[in-house]
Amino acid sequence: MFRDDTLHVVLATDDNYAEFVSVVIVSILHNNKQFESIHIHLLANGVCPENIEKLRRHLPTDKGVLHVYDISDLQQRLGIEVPNTIALSAYARLFMADILPYNLERVLYLDCDVVVSGNIQDFWTVPLGNNLIAGVRDTLPNSSAKNDVGLANDAEYLNSGVLLINLKLWREEKTRQKFVDFLYAHNGHVHHHDQGIINAVCNGRKYVVHPCYNLTSNFLSHPFQMLVKTNNPFYTAREVNEAKANPAIIHFTQGFYNRPWIANSNHPFKEVYLNFHRQTRWAEEPLRSDNRSFVVRILSWEFLNLPLWVYNTTQKIMSFILKIKKWHLK
Template identity: 35%
Template sequence: MKQNALEVVYASNDGYARHLGVSLCSLLDRNQDMEEIRVHILSMGISRENQARLQRLADRYERKLIFVEIEALEGRFDHPVDTGGYDISIMLRLFMAEALPKDLDRVLYLDCDTVVAQSLKHLWNVRLGDRIAGAVMEPTIYKEVKESIGLGPEDGYFNSGVLLVNLKKWREENIQEKLLEFWKEKGGKLFASDQDVINGTLKGRILPLPPRYNFFTNYRYFFYRSLLRVSPSYRAVTGAEFREAKHHPFIIHYMGDERPWIAGNLNHYRKAYERYLAQTEWAKTPKEKGKRLYMLAYHGLDYLTVLCPSARFAISQSMGMRFVENRKKDRK
């Protein structure tokens, strides 16, 4: 494998194809310094029309796009699966080693709701050693969630939206089988579904990456000391790294409810999404309506984070499971 050849993986259904297009456009635009880029899309029903749109986007940058259709995903589980209201396609990443070429030893997985803001050359060259993957810590996850998957206060919890994966070790150690077994042991139901499965299964085998490689947009309003208070394991990240991520993120992750494609959102980083949306064939797609008041209230919660972090944590804790119920009513 060429050191300067970037291998990227996305996973999507048809409903998220537009956001995949935005992320793909940003990836290709910001990484024109890479000698070669191959993008693998694990598809669960992406329409021919949307596949053609994505292909034309890749052709514009003269990059390779490979679609891998995954059918009957439910049939791969011998137990009921509850994804908390999300489409089951979110589980696709668990099967990446099986779906991708066997000679592919290393990949960068990206969620569709990300925008690449700078070259990923340095991220791609991070050495994983004996770790299975590299990821960015998510310190605001609830203590109860960590405990439910066997993690203690000093154990890091990682967001699965950006994963630098050692596919060779993944295959050698039968990680896919271990992930599915962990999921089964938990009854096929966890708070953050596949993300919890990855964290529980790969405890101690994930390399912490700087937050600039997966910056959650609502973290703009958190203080570093507040994050340390709720998660001692976040000491793996320095205050300087956290502040740098706020101002110069390499990958922006629109995690949470303040999404840039919803009308009325006031996300500070929304212009990055809008800039690349305008360069895709989905440019004229109207924003989702009906949530303006909710968007205003959510943005108020952002500022509450600045004024009184403890109040923000308390509200998030009490409403966490309610957010899951809301997702069930508004499936992707």
């Protein structure tokens, strides 16, 4: 049964990302005291007992509950090999209808690389109706990305890192089986991985919300006109500016800005993340090293600080050099 005063959040992680999960939990509790109770449903792929206990201690006993579900059988559930370019646990969201308690009608799925920086009550209570998901338009898809998963150029395409899930309809319509069938039809290789699968299967039944509920890094790094040019449909300049000024959920996606848990990060909202991190059981953990290549660092700096033509020129030169190197290796 759905109750607007009880929040149900789903997170999927392996042991490597438990530290980030703690930041998400602390940020939710800090900015959403209006909820009577907050339930965190953790889809755990090999998370050690010590880290589970550390996460549990972040939740006040009078308000928060941590539910843990073992998904170490995720590869068996998929039944097919998928690219290892993202964590396998990301695919766990495809199986939420099977894993979570049957009485849950809707849940808010969050990636581990987010911070809930504001009140999400209005997002939690949107009228889903016959829609399968609700979320924010992605900033990455172009026509080829959509076409690769069978979508029209003007189809809605949501970022799957923050999704309100109509779990009741997912069960009734056997959406999980449709996800798996789609994955098999593409031999395990789907553009944008599980995000492409969800957008394809839920086509035509997506509720689009304000970008403040999933402010990805590209909203901050890319000029508005560039985003509009490569995304159709998209938001207005006013909506994007509102989201940047007052985000409810900040999503630290990989991009030209480095993520805030990386030493010397240049992300505009890194202090928001670090402030919540200091309140976790991982507060003493050092920031991680920047493992980007020298070329990627140069290109990122140019994109953020110089005219776009400089970045484009450097990118073309680098691509040409790589082609020459590959030719010599043959």
